[in-house]
Amino acid sequence: MSTAPLVRVEGITRIFGTGDAALRALDGVDLDVAAGEVVGLRGPSGSGKSTLLNIIACILEPSDGRLSLDGQVVWDGRYHVADLRRLRRERIGFIFQFHNLLPFLDATDNVALAMTLAGTEPAAARQRARELLDYLQVGRRAGAMPARLSGGEAQRVAIARALANHPRVILADEPTAALDSERARVVMDLLRRVAQEQQAAILVVTHDEKIFDRFDRMVALRDGRIEAIG
Template sequence: MAEPPVVEVRRISKHFGEGPARVDALREVSLDVFPGTVVGLRGPSGSGKSTLLNVIGCILEPSSGAMRLNGELVYDGKWLRADLRGLRLEKIGFIFQSHNLLPFLNAWENIAVARILADAGPAQAKGRALELLTYLGIERRQDAMPGELSGGEAQRVAIARALANDPRIILADEPTAALDSPRAAAVMDLLRKVATERRTAVIVVTHDEKIFDRFDHIYALRDGALEPTRASAA
């Protein structure tokens, strides 16, 4: 039996302002993302990519529509969960163009803090951090400070942090924009590994054409509307 989608977006719209000043950032977007898949969102600036990512990440409230994450209906004309912070900690990992590592914590501490925010004890949080650093092949850098890491190493730590609470959904906003081609390919290969081995749904906003061959599906956003542009086995 086929697995159900991890992300189900149904006719989601988002507008800002009213009357003549109204801007429709998303227009009845519907999207399914299944376990083990890596999906790309592309489009010009202002097309709605980051808005859609922030809606799926439960950061930005839609204006209308419905959304189910990992089987739970979380939005249907309104948020159905009072604790959105807890929802994000439970279901979603975030990766950004800038790795956003805390400069006063070393690599494993940057990962462990995400587990501590989810109420794990210090020993359990450190164990999880070291496990993920090993999983991503960067355990030798566990004590390095962010300023001592290369761009690719810092993004690996950021990926590990996103995985700290074992989410079923990974949202990445331009994760390879600051990397050269080999490091960008390495980061996307890691996201593919995570998707395949952990049955995670990975959604990546990108302008980076050098990684387009790493996606199962690529969708274009144009004026807030979503259209598929390619579907293939990566």
Template sequence: MERPPRSLRSLPPEGVLSGFGRPGATELDMPAIEVRGLSKRYGEGDAAVDALKGVDMRIAPGEVVGLIGPSGSGKSTLLKCLGAVIEPTGGYMALGGRTAFDGGWKIRDLRSLRRDNIGFVFQAPYLIPFLDVTDNVALLPMLAGKSNREARRQAVELLEALDVGHRAKAAPSELSGGEQQRVAIARALVNRPPVVLADEPTAPLDSERALNVVRILNRMAEQYRTAIIVVTHDEKIIPTFRRLYRIRDGRTFEEAGEGRGP
């Protein structure tokens, strides 16, 4: 059984939303994620399929929200739209207070948007096997222009906070499943994004490790005022959410969660 990670309170606070919004604006001024009437259609004519049919969503900084629904309901499509991986067909989407999509993309450099302002956590950690743990986390800030030294300092700081600092020089193959997922969370957090999208992050883990991951996500959200959407089928963690969005037939329905906590 893995130990729960230490609190993230030792990490430096980030009050400004990584370039989103007006200069100097804090996360208290705006929702971190706002979606209105978002739609996505695949194909044309008789073969067209409406995967999303007018999704509405509003998530505050520091909030962890569950996204649930049956297979084929549109969860993956919605996550890809929010992550600027695919283009919606219509509607409005703002991230960190800045309009990202309004009938079309309003940000030219989507690669920089994804790199600097959206963190991704997947079901599998997808760590680069030929890089050690520190370099797996430091790679994103280096790609964003930070020096090797500064990027590695940030990486080590996060790894220590997530209680995997002692594995900083290890290869990914030397880590347990829970340790690999912590490293993946550090990688998602390292550029201080206002938004993190987690796609089934606890699916391969047993109950204790799954709840540890949820603890980490909640502490991350609180520390950095990061809005986190967790797509999940995992019955072990669904009762931990205070608020849920259930997606059905391409539409979202907001629900109050049990909010038991991890």
């Protein structure tokens, strides 16, 4: 495993509101996630987990601090990337609690769409989509519509979609919350495989104690600060 961080968060602070109404959602957070590593982010509601994930995703601006992705400074007082949409599309993969698959497209086309939106030719996009579905052990369901997929199958298709454009950073928000214990562990084992074989950095927000043993590290947030790393 490479020790070079693909995600580097340095002194990240985020304040909502002003004056007496100001809320310090994040307070000087430092965090690195290396290539090939799967890190869990836990903490009570309101601890800043989703805020941190949205800052790393370049959806929410920090109030202070520095963010680097894949060796490039992305934020340091301002964004240093001209096209944030392209950055998110090409270098960051997103996985959510609910798969959010388009109900009118089959599994293959749900994955291929992410690539065609990025400029990939449709035929090449569909070929890679089928390869990704095979890689995630759901290739036999390539032609199935989302309504015909089980929860675990749909989440694997969502992971394939997240991998479509070869991202180095994958951000997951409660990806196993809607799954039973067995399917949750299968999904996490697949994410670990992706991290190791694709040399991606994966950060997962979770409350799901049944998957804590699937992480390389667990990071605990409380009141906007890192409470523990273990």
